[in-house]
Amino acid sequence: MAAAQSELTRARARSAWLFLAPMLVVLALTAAWPLARTIFFSFTDDKLGDASYHFVGFDNYFVQGDGYTDGILADPLWLSAVWHTVWFAVVSVALETALGLVVALVLNSDFRGRALVRTAILVPWAIPTVVSSKMWAWMLNDQLGIVNDMLQRAHLISGPVAWTANPSVSMISVIFVDVWKTTPFMALMILAALQLLPTDCYEAGRIDGVSPVKMFFKVTLPLIWPALIVAIVFRALDALRVFDLIYLLTSGSNDTISMSVYAQQQLVQFQKVGVGSAASTLLFIVLAIFTAGTLLLTRSKNAEA
């Protein structure tokens, strides 16, 4: 009996590997190999358009000579890129989650034209980021933009504001556009979770005299929590890698530079493959730590339940 079972298990494991094999090959070619190359080049002084390179150890990351320090970790621009990215990720994901919850709760109630609104709300998410970034760049333009025009007509601002160029507001503009674009995604993820909730315990709540607000915090939120966490992790990983939105909206200015934009600048603009690879590797490490951390946290939570 036991022998037959383990034979079955072995057969299952074999077919599982068979099914996984194509996926593993593709992943190895498209993810593992480039990653390995990137890490490899981060230890060299390779430049674009120059085939020869030398190993420089950790010099691209950090080096301390007498009286000076060099490398990415000593570059104030990298440090502000890290700060910008984290700030962007935390604020935009928090806003998107809060707004997404509100939108999802509204969409989850019964009203006329609900199906239409559900579809319409997806539009910002469906537009490619390149298109929507350019669109917003024009709308936020200080000379020609419709946003300045409307705000001035409404007498909310006295003169035109350079929304994407002015260092004191450009980050806010970036976050605003990201929230505009990504709230629909969050709303839909949360809506899916809401629609799986049992309806009968809400009726029990009405009989118990539980107020809707209490019901939300004591019943709805705990029940959608697992789905919410997954959505937040998804979004946070996305936000930590942010490139296109910032690059297109603020033309890679130092006031909003993110980790990805920094790596791109080193690689493409300054043609320093070594330094760019080192920046990419650091970004990868940040993401890996973040992912492992959330996985561990949610796993220990699951084990509790």
Added chain:
Amino acid sequence: MANVQLRGIRKAYGSFETIHGVDLDIVDRDFVVLVGPSGCGKSTILRLIAGLEDITAGDMFIDGKRVNADPPSKRGIAMVFQSYALYPHMSVRDNISFGLDLAKVPKERIAAKVAEAARQLELTPLLDRLPRQLSGGQRQRVAIGRAIVRDPKVFLFDEPLSNLDAGLRVQTRLELAKLHRDMKATTVYVTHDQVEAMTLADRIVVINAGQIEQIGTPMELYNRPANLFVAGFIGSPRMNFIEAARIGETSCATIGVRPEHINVSAESGRWQGTVIHAEHLGADTNLYLDCGDKGLLTVRLFGEQRYGTGDVLHLSPVEDAVHRFNAEGRAIGR
């Protein structure tokens, strides 16, 4: 404790009316069972009493007070749902006490009430479990516990036993009867199972297609059904109906005889039929006979019987247990 009155209650979803004017007086401390076929509106009536649905027309009184506009929590009711409706992420204890916690009942009072309900329903060892760690019967008891601690004036049950297996159903039925005796609360209980209705009810309300067909004690419904629908619905196996013209009766349109009110003889009787199927249940034997132009008749005999398929038998109805109905299906007094 309270009485409940429904006056001309109607309910429409959009332009589609499902409850067509229901008048019902539920006396204080009565155990009233609403029975009827699936889709007849039993749950809807219960939900109207609870306040989970808006009343389209008519008036609802609980304890003499008009409650049409009162939210469920202000009506002094507690409801037990068919699907239990427990909060999946809360322990048994929290499920039972949730309503009280929010009503700012003092902590010691809550603890005492939960402990008392748990003792009554034998839930004490399960208080720290989650609903998904309980069996169906245990979940049902938690739902009942949650209703008990509210000290309701009126208990509402919507098919509370329908998800339980047969054995557990009988056991829980007995517990509910005992609970009602102890609590002495007015109870409205919905079921489509007539055995549940007969065994639990002080008074049964038979509903069909959004209307009340008859209200009465179980024995009144059994002995004096007001119409064909009630006669056919109450009693198992179902009452036999024979077109009066076929047996030479002129005083009515249809006669009805319950299977247990037919005597069987091998030699002589009023009607003759061939056994086409026999069910041997030990305590009872049900015979299904083809009686020619009188149709298919069912006979229920006490104890074990030696009759089998193909036997030709003579049937005689017990004369003073024969029901007569006019052309509209109303019972004619006897």
